[in-house]
Amino acid sequence: MWRGRATNVRFVLPADAGDPASPSGGNVYDLRVSAGMERLPVAGDWPRPHDAGVVEQALAGIPDGEVVLLDGLVACGLPEVVVPHARRLRLAVLVHLPLADETGLDPATARFLDQCERQVLRAVSAVVATSPTAARDIRVRHGLANVHVVVPGTDPAPVATGTDGVHNLLCVASITPRKGHDVLVRVLRRINADWRLTCVGPHRPFLAQLPPDERVSFQGPLVGEALNSAYARADLFVLASRAETWGMVVTEALARGLPVIASAVPDALGDGGVLVPAGDEGALEAALTCWFQDQKFRDGLRVRARVRRASLSTWDESTEDLRRVLASLRP
Structure with a gap:
């Protein structure tokens, strides 16, 4: 729970954070850790909106010296807005994914966004990353001395029952190039198994670029019981992301004791599953082939998932960790 003056914290975040049609790990994180804060949602095509005035207006209405948390997607592309306010407000920026790491950016755009982000993060009072690996990357990338880590939490969940224990695979992720659905489908189509x-x-739009296969179904966004049911029916959770900072869907799978084969999620996965190099189709194919052909491999993955399940942090712990960071910004 938030204590004392910490309840005065404002949180500037994307307006779609609460939209069930646009679920994402970042949006879920924002909503779960912001209990007790005054949320200031701003609409725009982030990270460089056509109208930056919405962020300027949100910050201009906050009295000098107050603590303000900004989602990195909103803040990091707008140094011309954020940096001047950093001189009078105690700003903290929550970085879900460095802007330049989004898949599909041309080199010039990536360099520009990286420069914008560096200006913002060097100006603010605190930077928060969602994993130890992401924090180390941000420190090196932008020459920062200290970046706080507040990992996502998980909710307790029953162990997934699965189907036949082998063939029903689940991937929970927006259909974008960064999430690697193209890699995953290509690899699965090379494997001789009834998956x-x-x-x-x-x-x-990336969905249209994926190779068609009747064994692949796209359910769209699911929440609540529909999403819980999808996890419960799964035998294996798979994620072929090219880049992640944490990978909340992985810990959500592990919270249900689901075996996991994934890439780009070392901190979320821990020792709870098989981590393959991002974009390495050969390594992913080898891991999935073992899954289908080797009962001992499957049993071992289930044991690893359940051990990791017992060590996952809660959202209450994440909220308290963030509270301590923000409370430290007050005189």
């Missing part, structure tokens, strides 16, 4: 893949997440 079925359910993809849960918002449909994007």
Whole structure:
């Protein structure tokens, strides 16, 4: 729970954070850790909106000296707005993913966004990353002395029952190039097994670029009991992301004791599953082939998932960790 003056913290975050049609790990994180804060949602095509005035207006209305948390997607592309306010407000920026790490950016755009982000993060009072690996990257990338780590929490969940224990695969992720659905589908199509893949997440234009296969179903975004049911029916959770800072869907799977084969999620996965190098189709194919062909491999993954399940942090712990960071900014 938030204590004392910490309840005065304002949180500037994307307006779609609470939209069930646009679920994402970042949005869920924002909503779960912001209990007790005054949320200031701002609409725009982030990270460089056509109208930066919405962020300027949100910050201008806050009295000098107050603590303000900004989602990095909103803040890091707008140094011309954020940096001047950093001189009078105690700003903290929550970085879910460095702007330049989004898949599909041309080199010039990536360099520009990286420069914008560096200006913002060097100006503010605190930077918060969502994993130890991401924090180390941000420190090196932007020459920062200290970056706080507040990992996402998980909710307790029953162990997934699965189907036949082998063939029903689940991937929960927005259909974007960064999430690697193209890699995953290509690899699965090379494997001689009776597999079925359910993809849960918002449909994007990238969906049209994926190789068609009747064994792959795209369910769109699911929440609540529908999402819980998708996890419960799964035998294996798979994620072929090219880049992540944490990977909340992985810990959500592990919270249900689901075996996991994934890439780009070392901190979320821990010792709870098989981590393959991002974009390495050969390594992913080898891991999935073992899953289908080797009972001992499957049993071992289930044991690892359940051990990791017992060590996952809660959202209450994450909220308290963030509270301590923000409370330290007050005189």
